[in-house]
Amino acid sequence: MSNLIAHRGVNNKNYKENTKLAIRDSLLKDYVKGIEFDVRMTKDGKIVVIHDSTINRTSDGFGFVKNMTYKNLRKYNFGTKENPCKISTLKEIIKICPKDKIILIEIKQDKESTLFVERFYKEISKYLFKNIYIMSFNEDIIKQIKNSYPNLKCGILISKIINSSHLNDNYDFLALSSYSIDKLKDYKKPIFVWALNNKKKYLELKKNMSDNTFYIVDMPIKYI
Numbered sequence: 001m002s003n004l005i006a007h008r009g010v011n012n013k014n015y016k017e018n019t020k021l022a023i024r025d026s027l028l029k030d031y032v033k034g035i036e037f038d039v040r041m042t043k044d045g046k047i048v049v050i051h052d053s054t055i056n057r058t059s060d061g062f063g064f065v066k067n068m069t070y071k072n073l074r075k076y077n078f079g080t081k082e083n084p085c086k087i088s089t090l091k092e093i094i095k096i097c098p099k100d101k102i103i104l105i106e107i108k109q110d111k112e113s114t115l116f117v118e119r120f121y122k123e124i125s126k127y128l129f130k131n132i133y134i135m136s137f138n139e140d141i142i143k144q145i146k147n148s149y150p151n152l153k154c155g156i157l158i159s160k161i162i163n164s165s166h167l168n169d170n171y172d173f174l175a176l177s178s179y180s181i182d183k184l185k186d187y188k189k190p191i192f193v194w195a196l197n198n199k200k201k202y203l204e205l206k207k208n209m210s211d212n213t214f215y216i217v218d219m220p221i222k223y224i
Contacts (some may be wrong), residue, residue: 002031002032002033002220002223002224003033003206003211003213003214003215004031004032004033004214004215004217004220004223004224005032005033005034005035005036005102005104005192005214005215005216005217005220006022006023006026006032006034006035006036006217006219006220007036007194007216007217007218008022008036008037008038008051008218009022009023009026009035009036009037010022010026010218010219011025011026011029011032011219011220011221012025012219012221013219014080014082014083015079015080015083015085016058016078016079016080016083016085017051017058018037018038018049018050018051018058018078018088019049019078019079019085019088020085020088020092020093020096021079021083021085023035023037023093023096023097024096026220027096027097027098027101029220029221031220031221031224032101032220033101033102033214034101034102034103034104034131034214035097035101035102035103035104036104036105036106036192036194036216037049037093037104037105037106038050038051038105038106038107038108039090039105039106039107039108039120040053040065040066040108040109041065041066041109041113041115041116041119042065042066042068042069042070042073043066043067043068043069044069044070044071045115045119046069046070046089046119047089047090047091047116047119047120047123048065048070048073048087048088048089048090049087049088049089049090049092049093050065050078050087050108051108052065053065053066053108055068055073055076055078055087058078059076059077059078059087060076060077061073061075061076070087070089073087074086074087089123090105090120090123090124091123091124091127094123094124094127094130094132095127097127097130098130099129099130099131100131101131102131102133102214103130103131103132103133104133104135104175104192104214104216105132105133105134105135106135106136106157107120107134107135107136107138107141107142107145108136109136109138109141110138111138111140111141112140112141112144113141113144114144116141117141117144117145117148120145121145121148121149121152128151128152132152132153133153133154133155133172133173133190133192134152134153134154134155135154135155135156135157135173135175135192136156136157137156137157137162137163139156139163139166142154142155142156142171146171153172153173154171154172155171155172155173155174155175155192156169156171156174156175157175157194158174158175158176158177158180159177159179159180159195160177160179160180164180164183167183167184171189172189172190173189173190173191173192174187174189174190174191174192175191175192175194176191176192176193176194177193177194177195178193178194178195178196178198178201178205179195181193181205181209188212189212190212190213190214191209191210191212191213191214192213192214192215192216193205193209193213193214193215193216194216196215196216196217197217197218199222199223202215202217202223
């Protein structure tokens with residue numbers, strides 16, 4: 001099996017990002033090692049799977065996720081006309097993921113939030129036997145999660161500019177942009193490479209990096 005991770009759960013153009021349909025389709029492919037998706041909290045404290053702060057781009061509705069209830073969000077289509085799909089909760093997605101696949105969750109939380117951390121853990125607590133990794137650009141929220149639940153695998157998202165001073169922090173893994181990978185030497189823990197959408201670059205990294213390196217790509221089918 002390759003070390004390809006389906007970015008926002010997408011492996012082909014039939015399904016839209018961060019939908020249950022896209023994620024389920026990707027998980028069925030033997031060349032997909034796992035899936036990456038994003039989560040946010042709704043007005044009523046539900047943890048839902050969506051990248052943007054608004055639903056404008058990814059649905060047929062409008063509004064900020066944090067100002068809408070889960071019930072409101074469920075009114076809209078986050079899929080295509082041919083393959084409609086409602087927004088999913090974090091728990092719904094983790095539930096369909098098999099134990100042998102990586103579940104890489106990016107938290108899109110603006111600031112520390114005890115409520116978010118509590119709700120997040122509640123959603124995943126029954127599925128900790130699965131291969132879950134948790135990451136964010138927000139170091140504060142990752143610290144809060146790790147301090148509250150040390151058993152969870154947590155890491156910081158790092159780019160050339162953002163969080164670049166945290167390469168050697170004592171987290172469980174690194175999530176590093178492909179533009180920053182040259183900064184890394186002799187790292188023994190898992191590495192997730194993001195912003196990687198060039199097959200030539202992927203093949204180069206695969207040749208030179210350890211087997212503990214995973215590659216987050218749009219549509220893994222293009223990389224096999």
